[in-house]
Amino acid sequence: MNKPAICGGTPVRDTKLYYGHQYLDDADIQAVVDVLKSDYLTCGPKITELEEKLCKLTGAKYAVVCSNGTAALHMACMAAGVESGDEVITTPITFAASANCALYCGAKPVFADINDKTYNIDPEKVKAATTDKTKAVVAVDFTGQSVELDKLMAHCKEHNLVLIEDGAHVIGTKYKGQPNGSIADMTTFSFHPVKTVTGGEGGAVMTNNEEYYQKLLLARSHGITRDTALMEEEPHGGWYYEQVSLGYNYRMTDIQAGLLISQLDKLPMFSERRKEIVAKYDEAFLQMPEIQVQEEIPESDTTRHLYILRIKPEMLTINRREFFDALAAENIMCNVHYIPTYYFPHYQRLGYEKGICPKAERLYDEMMSLPLYYGMTDKDVEDVIKAVKKIVDYYKK
Ligand SMILES: Cc1ncc(COP(=O)(O)O)c(C=O)c1O
Known part of the structure; x- marks a missing residue:
């Protein structure tokens, strides 16, 4: 069992922020x-x-x-x-x-x-x-x-x-x-x-x-x-x-x-806010060489449902699992989307073998989904960025 990675000090937030949440009025x-x-x-x-x-x-x-x-x-x-x-x-x-x-x-x-x-x-x-x-x-x-x-x-x-x-x-x-x-x-x-x-x-x-x-x-x-x-x-x-x-x-x-x-x-309003949050994340993470930002094809004007934080493990002393735990210690509760489908026991029993989609498997090893939803405040977004920066600075090679 890996020991959870924790940067220490006061957590960036004192309340938990989850990766998604509905907004109902x-x-x-x-x-x-x-x-x-x-x-x-x-x-x-x-x-x-x-x-x-x-x-x-x-x-x-x-x-x-x-x-x-x-x-x-x-x-x-x-x-x-x-x-x-x-x-x-x-x-x-x-x-x-x-x-x-x-x-x-x-x-x-x-x-x-x-x-x-x-x-x-x-x-x-x-x-x-x-x-x-x-x-x-x-x-x-x-x-x-x-x-x-x-x-x-x-x-x-x-x-x-x-x-x-x-x-x-x-x-x-x-x-x-x-x-x-x-x-x-x-x-x-x-x-x-x-x-x-x-x-x-x-x-x-x-x-x-x-x-x-x-x-x-x-x-x-x-x-x-x-x-x-x-x-x-x-x-x-x-x-x-x-x-x-x-x-x-x-x-x-x-x-x-x-x-x-x-x-x-409310879709136009939801869409606009999601785009704003994605732009803030992208702007911050493009400054960090340890992070790979998802590229967008020019044909897609995207309302993002998920924000993927992908780490470059070769530039850090911790892996994705430890990064995920370190974010949790800062009260930023991520998720991982997705485990490659054919990894699941049901698919393994059907005869699928690991290794068939190497790029997908590598992405799985390096990614986590950050909080992204309409109800996030600017302070929430800043906290996420602060927490990522804190961990990157602490664990960079
Ligand atoms: C890519 C994708 N396909 C299909 C589904 C299935 O949708 P539902 O949960 O509404 O059955 C989901 C939902 O989680 C999904 O993310």
């Missing part, structure tokens, strides 16, 4: 109360209102909101026709759901390495990983920075693959001036409380493709339809519905939708 609370007093707790008008709002925000033709971002990924894979025998390419630097969605469909996740400057999936590695079994690419906009959509879309078009953008981090970001969510074949969102806007839990799939849209609707609700055009039998009466395929209960409640509609009103 009175309008959000009222929005939830309004739904609770209404006739519909689920399958009601707030679902349509939220879907329309997401389409307006992103410019996508269709939105299908659902219970969470994981369900959104599963639904997107189902709509893409991913099935047993198929391969789905994704990055290992993501939450497990980006690969699990392929497993849910009986397909095999294939991991492609990252670009070690932007930390997003490397389109060249996607090309190299493509086989005649590849059905889809799940490209994650890691930290909120857009993946290289032009390159990925061109490759997917050439090989007849479905591009699913895992946009769990991306809401508020634009690629070449166009909001993410309206560009890839399908884009999924997550509305977990640490994300930029939240519904408690929640997710969505955005698409411009009507065929995917119809399949997503069926996947969300048991494969059941009330649309007579999709039925095989004549309706038995006014109550009649049909299950025409296998689906799930991945529905969002109107309570979540009401909260999200209110949260989305």
